[in-house]
Amino acid sequence: MDQYESRRARLLTSTRPMPGFEVVGADGPWLHRADGSHVIDGSSGLLCANVGQNSPKVRTRIEEQFTRYTFGGAAVVQPHIQLELMDRLCRAVGRPDDSVALTTCGTLGVEVAVGLARNITRVRDGKQRGDILTSSLSYHGNSALTLALAGNHARRPRPEDALGLGPAFPAPYPPTHGHECGRCDASCADEIAKEIDSRGAQNIAAVLIEPVNGTTGGAYVPPDGYLRRVSEICRERGVLVIHDEVLTGLWRTGTALASHHWEGCEPDMVILSKGLGAGYTGVGAVLVSPEIAPLIRHEDADPLPAMGTMATHPLMAAACLGVLDDLEAIDMAAFTARGERLGAALRALNGVGPVQDVRGLGFLYGVEVTQGTLWPLMKAAEARGVFFYPFTGAGRPTSEGLVVAPPLNSTDEDISFLTTALCEAVTALNRNS
Ligand SMILES: Cc1ncc(COP(=O)(O)O)c(C=O)c1O
Numbered sequence: 001m002d003q004y005e006s007r008r009a010r011l012l013t014s015t016r017p018m019p020g021f022e023v024v025g026a027d028g029p030w031l032h033r034a035d036g037s038h039v040i041d042g043s044s045g046l047l048c049a050n051v052g053q054n055s056p057k058v059r060t061r062i063e064e065q066f067t068r069y070t071f072g073g074a075a076v077v078q079p080h081i082q083l084e085l086m087d088r089l090c091r092a093v094g095r096p097d098d099s100v101a102l103t104t105c106g107t108l109g110v111e112v113a114v115g116l117a118r119n120i121t122r123v124r125d126g127k128q129r130g131d132i133l134t135s136s137l138s139y140h141g142n143s144a145l146t147l148a149l150a151g152n153h154a155r156r157p158r159p160e161d162a163l164g165l166g167p168a169f170p171a172p173y174p175p176t177h178g179h180e181c182g183r184c185d186a187s188c189a190d191e192i193a194k195e196i197d198s199r200g201a202q203n204i205a206a207v208l209i210e211p212v213n214g215t216t217g218g219a220y221v222p223p224d225g226y227l228r229r230v231s232e233i234c235r236e237r238g239v240l241v242i243h244d245e246v247l248t249g250l251w252r253t254g255t256a257l258a259s260h261h262w263e264g265c266e267p268d269m270v271i272l273s274k275g276l277g278a279g280y281t282g283v284g285a286v287l288v289s290p291e292i293a294p295l296i297r298h299e300d301a302d303p304l305p306a307m308g309t310m311a312t313h314p315l316m317a318a319a320c321l322g323v324l325d326d327l328e329a330i331d332m333a334a335f336t337a338r339g340e341r342l343g344a345a346l347r348a349l350n351g352v353g354p355v356q357d358v359r360g361l362g363f364l365y366g367v368e369v370t371q372g373t374l375w376p377l378m379k380a381a382e383a384r385g386v387f388f389y390p391f392t393g394a395g396r397p398t399s400e401g402l403v404v405a406p407p408l409n410s411t412d413e414d415i416s417f418l419t420t421a422l423c424e425a426v427t428a429l430n431r432n433s
Contacts, residue, residue: 016390017375018382026053029407029414039382042418043389044407047215047247047364049279051326052407058280058322065318074312081317088324089276089285093249093256098270099293101286101306104316106246106273107141108308109284110208113271114145115305117206117240120292123301125238131204133195133239137171137393139216140208140244149208151176152216154392168195173213173220175399186225193233201237211258211265214247218366218391218401219359227265240292243267246284247364250275250327251408254339254362261361268292275408278326281319330409338415339363345419346404353430357401363408366391367422368401373429377402380425386418 021039025032029041029052044050051058065081074082086100101116103109114132121129134140136151144163147156151167170177172188181188196204211227213220234241248258249272259265270287277283286306288296295301310316339362346365350358354373359366367388369377374390381387381402388402406418 016378018379028052028054029410038385040386040406040414040418040421042381042386042402042404042406042422044405045279046274047252047389047403047405048274048277050250050252050275050408051278051323052409053279055278055280055322055326057325057329058278058319061318061322061325062280062315065314068314070315072314079312081314081321082312085317085320085324088321089272090287092324092327093270093272093287094260095266095270095287095289097290098287099290099296101288101304102311102317103284103286103306104308104310104313105141105282106271106284107143107146109246109271109273109286110140110146110244111143112284112306113242113244113269113286114149114206114208116286116288116296117242117269119302119305120288120295121205121238121240123295123298124292125202127202129203129205131168131199132165132242133168133192133204133207135169135171135209136167136176137173137213137217137220138167138208138210138244139214140210141246154398168192171213171217171220172222172226173217175217175393184226185223186229188223189226189229189233192230193237196233196237196239201239204237204239206240206242206268207234208242208244210244210248212248212253212261212361212364214364215389215391215393215403217393218368218399218403219361219364220366221359221361224262227259227262231265231267240269241265241267242269242271244271246271246273247275249273251330251335252362252364252405253360254336275327276320276323277316278319278323280323281313281316283316283320326409335408338410338412341412342404342406342415342419345415345423349423349426353426353433355426360404363405365404366401367404368399371400373433374400374402377425377429380428381422384421384424386421386425388422 022034023031138150139152140146140150148163148165169191172184273284349355354369357368392400
């Protein structure tokens with residue numbers, strides 16, 4: 001082992017079964033490698049670098065705030081920059097009157113949303129509502145609570161670590177439910193009604209759900225009408241709906257929120273994170289609808305679960321404002337057309353060589369491949385100048401593939417490069433198999 005390798009082994013981060021590369025510069029979706037070559041980031045980092053790297057707008061915002069002041073607790077220093085962020089963010093996602101809790105990452109956003117949902121339903125109903133229901137194909141973060149709640153067993157292999165919690169209903173996707181219902185449709189939401197009714201609605205605070213699946217299954221899209229039915233079922237029973245849009249929020253799926261693809265499924269709360277900080281800062285934001293937000297400040301309510309030392313860090317807010325500046329500068333008509341071209345190019349690969357399925361929408365796709373071909377395909381793609389996020393997810397045996405999710409401000413040329421390189425990699429693998 002050389003010196004780099006032995007030091008690398010002591011740094012406890014995720015690794016992959018192929019070498020990483022050294023980066024000496026970056027611009028938009030492109031990383032410049034130490035060997036002088038360039039590689040395009042087809043994964044937006046970890047599905048977060050949504051406006052690319054080295055953004056002048058983000059840099060300006062951070063510099064301006066840096067010279068103003070770099071820290072101030074919101075209880076002491078008037079949180080003007082956080083208020084500006086709250087207003088911009090709420091308007092951007094079409095929920096202008098929501099209240100907002102800020103956190104430092106997606107996991108903490110989910111934790112705060114869980115705490116707020118319990119506070120709200122308890123003060124409203126005077127009962128001990130507490131259960132949070134999640135689906136069998138879900139990921140909601142890496143704290144003990146969120147790992148225990150979610151359906152991603154690969155991240156929590158030992159059943160005893162579920163803390164007696166665990167997913168409560170099947171996700172409406174073929175690998176986890178299709179074999180039972182034949183073909184998933186909106187009626188799969190009735191499984192949630194059954195679960196709520198068998199536990200007793202008075203014990204349940206919320207259903208927590210990713211409106212479009214992220215990396216656990218590889219960009220599964222729910223059947224039409226499913227999310228609306230989930231909302232109806234919950235509303236009828238006084239259960240809140242929380243959409244985890246940590247990954248999908250802020251145009252990743254082509255719309256400001258993934259739920260905007262369907263009518264009638266506005267949630268009570270939305271959690272945003274990755275696309276808001278866009279890799280420039282850690283951040284999470286929980287948006288709470290005006291119908292329920294006043295209950296959080298009710299005199300009988302429990303204390304706010306939303307206060308961490310860094311939650312209202314001004315440099316974090318500044319970076320997020322720069323990201324919103326970048327997102328709002330995108331020509332949305334061209335962006336939509338580009339997302340459709342990306343989807344069409346990827347769907348054309350369906351059935352070619354190892355590719356078994358292509359799904360997704362906007363700038364988020366799952367390219368599922370036959371078992372054992374994920375890493376050879378990653379290598380072949382990287383040799384052609386593009387890399388992706390690998391998923392090893394749902395079903396038995398577990399499926400595997402690439403999540404294709406380039407930065408949202410990638411150009412036509414960037415997208416053509418990416419799809420051509422992937423197509424060549426798939427073809428090369430097909431030839432060699
Ligand atoms: C849907 C979803 N929720 C929550 C999280 C956790 O966010 P973070 O890694 O920022 O804590 C993730 C991260 O991948 C996610 O995809």
